[in-house]
Amino acid sequence: MKIKxxxxxxxxxxxxxxxxxxxxxxxxxxxxxxxAEPNAxxxxxxxxxxxxxxxxxxxxxxLNIEKLISIALETKVNAIHPGYGFLAENAxxxxxxxxxxxxxxxxxxxxxxxxxxxxxxxxxxxxxxxxMAMGSEGNIANEEEAVAVAEKIGYPVIIKAASGGGGRGMRxxxxxxxxEKMFIIASKEAEKAFNDPSVFVEKYIENPxxxxxxxxxxxxxxxxxxxxxxxxxxxxxxxxxxxAPSCALNDKLRKKMGDMxxxxxxxxxxxxxxxxEFLLDSDKNxxxxxxxxxxxxxxxxxxIITGLDLIEQQIRIANGEELQYKQSDIxxxxxxIECRINAEDVQAGFAPDPGKIENLFMPxxxxxxxxxxxxxxxxxxxxxxxxxxxxxxxxxxRKEAIKNCKMALDKVWIKGTKTTLPFxxxxxxxxKFQDGSFTTSFIxxxxxxxxxxxxxxxxxxxxxxxxxxxxENLNDDSINVNxxxxxxxxxxxxxxxxxxx
Amino acid sequence: xxxxxxxxxxxxxxxSENKKFSFSIPLKHSIRxxxxxxEVKLKSDxxxxxxxxxxxxxxxxxxxxSSQNKYEILFNDISYIFTVETPFSLQRMKxxxxxxxxxxxxxxxxxxxxxxxxxxxxxxxxxxRGEPLVIxxxxxxxxxxxSPVNGTIIKVVAKPNTNVMKDDLLVExxx
Numbered sequence: 001m002k003i004k005x006x007x008x009x010x011x012x013x014x015x016x017x018x019x020x021x022x023x024x025x026x027x028x029x030x031x032x033x034x035x036a037e038p039n040a041x042x043x044x045x046x047x048x049x050x051x052x053x054x055x056x057x058x059x060x061x062x063l064n065i066e067k068l069i070s071i072a073l074e075t076k077v078n079a080i081h082p083g084y085g086f087l088a089e090n091a092x093x094x095x096x097x098x099x100x101x102x103x104x105x106x107x108x109x110x111x112x113x114x115x116x117x118x119x120x121x122x123x124x125x126x127x128x129x130x131x132m133a134m135g136s137e138g139n140i141a142n143e144e145e146a147v148a149v150a151e152k153i154g155y156p157v158i159i160k161a162a163s164g165g166g167g168r169g170m171r172x173x174x175x176x177x178x179x180e181k182m183f184i185i186a187s188k189e190a191e192k193a194f195n196d197p198s199v200f201v202e203k204y205i206e207n208p209x210x211x212x213x214x215x216x217x218x219x220x221x222x223x224x225x226x227x228x229x230x231x232x233x234x235x236x237x238x239x240x241x242x243x244a245p246s247c248a249l250n251d252k253l254r255k256k257m258g259d260m261x262x263x264x265x266x267x268x269x270x271x272x273x274x275x276x277e278f279l280l281d282s283d284k285n286x287x288x289x290x291x292x293x294x295x296x297x298x299x300x301x302x303x304i305i306t307g308l309d310l311i312e313q314q315i316r317i318a319n320g321e322e323l324q325y326k327q328s329d330i331x332x333x334x335x336x337i338e339c340r341i342n343a344e345d346v347q348a349g350f351a352p353d354p355g356k357i358e359n360l361f362m363p364x365x366x367x368x369x370x371x372x373x374x375x376x377x378x379x380x381x382x383x384x385x386x387x388x389x390x391x392x393x394x395x396x397x398r399k400e401a402i403k404n405c406k407m408a409l410d411k412v413w414i415k416g417t418k419t420t421l422p423f424x425x426x427x428x429x430x431x432k433f434q435d436g437s438f439t440t441s442f443i444x445x446x447x448x449x450x451x452x453x454x455x456x457x458x459x460x461x462x463x464x465x466x467x468x469x470x471x472e473n474l475n476d477d478s479i480n481v482n483x484x485x486x487x488x489x490x491x492x493x494x495x496x497x498x499x500x501x
Numbered sequence: 502x503x504x505x506x507x508x509x510x511x512x513x514x515x516x517s518e519n520k521k522f523s524f525s526i527p528l529k530h531s532i533r534x535x536x537x538x539x540e541v542k543l544k545s546d547x548x549x550x551x552x553x554x555x556x557x558x559x560x561x562x563x564x565x566x567s568s569q570n571k572y573e574i575l576f577n578d579i580s581y582i583f584t585v586e587t588p589f590s591l592q593r594m595k596x597x598x599x600x601x602x603x604x605x606x607x608x609x610x611x612x613x614x615x616x617x618x619x620x621x622x623x624x625x626x627x628x629x630r631g632e633p634l635v636i637x638x639x640x641x642x643x644x645x646x647x648s649p650v651n652g653t654i655i656k657v658v659a660k661p662n663t664n665v666m667k668d669d670l671l672v673e674x675x676x
């Protein structure tokens with residue numbers, strides 16, 4: 001059975017991204033229109049739109065297995081692409097697709113289950129001799145048990161959700177009296193996010209780099225890797241910037257880690273695209289962390305340095321095709337950097353800042369790729385993630401990629417919500433980012449200021465405040481409106497408020 | 502007011518970090534760097550919205566809030582809060598600041614709309630700077646609201662499993 005029509009069980013930029021490749025492969029797509037964002041941009045890319053706006057539910061349709069299967073059957077698709085997040089790593093959903101004779105564009109339910117359960121994944125890695133941080137044998141029942149394990153392996157330790165991923169349900173514990181509080185927080189967060197409160201404890205590797213390998217496997221037993229990505233720029237385990245390759249690896253280490261990643265994938269008969277995550281310490285020792293059994297947000301940087309389309313590879317593999325490439329065919333060329341431009345307030349600790357995007361202008365030139373699911377007029381809604389766009393920039397080497405990134409960042413224009421742009425503008429100018437010595441603790445430890453502004457920007461803002469004051473208070477031909485309990489409001493502000501409705 | 506207007510020769514914009522920018526009145530539409538004046542233009546169009554044009558570069562601007570003489574300005578994605586003072590009001594403020602002490606309590610507000618998952622402190626408990634007070638869930642992430650100060654909890658308004666809006670009072674801490 002060949003894939004002819006795909007249901008996109010997702011939204012936003014990844015839905016747009018999948019449909020772009022599907023169109024090139026002459027495969028039809030079905031997208032789901034939801035009440036939360038009935039005018040979303042991804043709907044424009046679909047051949048067929050399933051209208052689900054009548055259904056008002058607190059749980060998004062993209063998490064509703066029964067509903068998605070029924071939409072798939074009704075719209076006569078023969079495959080489902082889950083994207084990332086939502087049900088992408090839900091073994092039951094993958095099995096349900098198979099049961100209904102739908103191709104799940106992803107790995108087998110068995111591989112999803114084994115790698116999704118971190119305690120099972122640890123056992124598999126251990127059996128294969130993959131280096132790992134010391135930790136509890138299995139799940140931990142309570143804080144006393146956690147303290148006992150921590151005493152044995154030594155503080156600091158990290159509590160992780162057994163069914164976790166994406167940085168949720170993780171807490172670092174540095175001394176015994178923090179354990180109770182952190183254990184409860186991690187366990188509650190895990191239950192809320194993954195419907196499974198079980199957690200385990202692992203030795204916390206201080207100041208590591210986050211290095212992950214992109215894997216491709218087919219249904220005929222072939223597995224290759226497409227090199228690494230470095231994702232050490234993260235805040236509370238949420239990645240902000242990713243690059244490929246990593247300046248921390250040489251060819252020898254790349255081969256060693258890549259071989260290990262392939263070995264882990266083989267251990268679960270992995271097919272489709274997947275990612276094996278490692279931590280790399282300052283002595284270049286690496287430790288297996290987890291395997292993500294889905295396409296990842298940061299996949300474009302790998303596409304740029306390998307020239308492959310990973311969504312196309314996923315679809316071909318799901319079709320039962322053999323990989324067209326051997327390991328020796330994969331050559332890494334150039335450097336790529338991805339900035340996740342999110343609707344977040346960098347000055348308020350990266351708090352989400354949902355709202356309507358009033359103006360959006362992304363630069364375009366041959367070294368820039370933009371993956372986005374919004375346009376001017378779109379809203380970033382609180383019910384989904386805060387991503388506005390991924391700005392992906394290439395260069396012939398790291399230095400050039402950073403230079404191009406710096407220029408591109410100054411050309412991005414977004415009005416309506418605050419964004420992570422000032423953070424990236426700071427980052428590309430930071431010495432520690434430029435010399436590559438940063439680790440996952442960079443944001444928490446090495447930064448005093450989270451954003452960049454040139455010395456004149458504040459003065460210009462002060463000028464504007466003064467101008468407004470003069471208009472409101474010192475002009476005889478005042479055009480002010482006295483409004484809202486005596487608050488003086490300029491016509492602009494009024495305009496902005498009106499536009500918000 | 503008419504009299505005031507005649508007398509005012511200067512205005513000061515004070516930033517929240519107490520930086521003082523002074524501007525002579527009538528306000529010039531230029532900013533001097535070294536010995537050169539660079540023209541500042543405030544513009545607005547469909548494609549870019551409102552922006553400031555300075556030294557051949559556009560900067561997005563927005564007036565987020567204005568109340569009396571206080572302005573919150575979003576300039577190139579960064580928020581600045583200024584109070585604009587006349588020489589007279591600036592003088593008065595200086596006098597007030599020396600007679601009035603600093604505030605003795607810290608009010609912790611919700612930084613974003615969301616749901617309270619857990620409250621980790623009680624009235625009367627002492628907290629250290631950096632200690633988590635409340636777990637607030639917003640946009641699928643659980644955020645720890647951290648105490649910015651050392652002190653004693655005097656009021657807990659946040660309740661688990663309730664929704665809060667941005668700037669809702671959560672906790673009060675006595676310094």
